[in-house]
Amino acid sequence: MRTASEEKTGKPSGGSPAFEIKEALVGLALDKSDASLLKYLGFFSGVVPLQHLSLLHVVPSPKPVWPFRAVYPEKPAGLSREKEAEVVQAMQAETKKMPPHLSGDKLSYTVREGSLLEEFVTIALEKEQGLMAIGKRPGNNHGLLAKNLIRHATTNLLIVPEQSPGHLRTIVVPIDFSENSSRALKLALVLKNQAGKGARVIALNIYQRPNLMSYKLDMTPEQFERNIQENHEKGFEKFIAEQLPGFEKDVHPMLVESDLPDIAHQILEQSLKAKADLVIMGSKGHSKLERLLLGSTTETLLNINEEIPMMVVK
Numbered sequence: 618m619r620t621a622s623e624e625k626t627g628k629p630s631g632g633s634p635a636f637e638i639k640e641a642l643v644g645l646a647l648d649k650s651d652a653s654l655l656k657y658l659g660f661f662s663g664v665v666p667l668q669h670l671s672l673l674h675v676v677p678s679p680k681p682v683w684p685f686r687a688v689y690p691e692k693p694a695g696l697s698r699e700k701e702a703e704v705v706q707a708m709q710a711e712t713k714k715m716p717p718h719l720s721g722d723k724l725s726y727t728v729r730e731g732s733l734l735e736e737f738v739t740i741a742l743e744k745e746q747g748l749m750a751i752g753k754r755p756g757n758n759h760g761l762l763a764k765n766l767i768r769h770a771t772t773n774l775l776i777v778p779e780q781s782p783g784h785l786r787t788i789v790v791p792i793d794f795s796e797n798s799s800r801a802l803k804l805a806l807v808l809k810n811q812a813g814k815g816a817r818v819i820a821l822n823i824y825q826r827p828n829l830m831s832y833k834l835d836m837t838p839e840q841f842e843r844n845i846q847e848n849h850e851k852g853f854e855k856f857i858a859e860q861l862p863g864f865e866k867d868v869h870p871m872l873v874e875s876d877l878p879d880i881a882h883q884i885l886e887q888s889l890k891a892k893a894d895l896v897i898m899g900s901k902g903h904s905k906l907e908r909l910l911l912g913s914t915t916e917t918l919l920n921i922n923e924e925i926p927m928m929v930v931k
């Protein structure tokens with residue numbers, strides 16, 4: 618998705634960033650996950666400039682408030698001024714440790730009552746966002762929230778678990794040679810360039826070993842497996858040459874053969890082995906059918922990943 622400036626796959630020119638975000642919508646839960654989320658955003662803004670953060674907290678409502686939006690567009694039904702002021706004060710206390718370049722008029726606070734998902738999507742539609750960000754505590758329901766946000770939102774989503782690293786040295790991009798993974802790789806290269814010297818991008822492709830019983834082989838099983846591996850290597854080279862010409866040396870391939878159908882756990886395992894600081898995945902498009910077909914791999918990874926920040930690119 619394009620933000621304040623157009624995304625590029627090349628290095629920044631003239632000292633200006635190739636990728637920046639005008640407006641980021643940040644969900645605060647007012648729990649322990651907020652500290653990790655805000656700390657990570659403070660670091661992340663050093664890589665990707667964030668011009669403004671809209672901080673949102675949604676107070677759960679005992680009854681649906683969506684029908685009242687047309688009648689009371691400015692103030693959620695049932696939320697008193699005193700309660701709203703109390704929540705804003707709590708949110709301001711959470712942001713006191715934000716770096717100086719993300720303080721003052723760089724921050725705004727919004728309190729809504731109702732469904733967290735509905736309010737996130739509503740605000741995103743009211744004002745175009747370049748990024749939506751939420752924290753994640755072990756065992757909370759933000760994996761489900763993230764999955765639903767991906768299906769309904771039209772912008773990139775960043776999920777930050779507790780204890781996320783405050784650096785960006787290794788970016789892992791799971792690829793399936795589709796347009797979605799190409800888009801994720803292009804963003805990863807931009808972040809790599811903006812993160813500076815020492816950052817690297819790993820393109821991870823996990824492929825399943827074919828059932829040898831289904832083939833009439835004119836070669837030994839060892840030769841057959843070597844042939845499969847060579848074909849994947851050639852496919853990877855062709856994919857990078859076509860999608861990212863001139864950047865072949867900037868992407869490190871990681872081709873992993875697996876006998877297991879559960880790709881998400883394999884992605885997490887390999888990302889942890891690579892000491893990934895960020896995993897970037899491309900989501901499907903914006904049609905109703907594409908949203909319903911959000912890959913089970915992405916859904917599962919959102920649920921099981923408790924350690925590595927994850928960005929889903931629209």
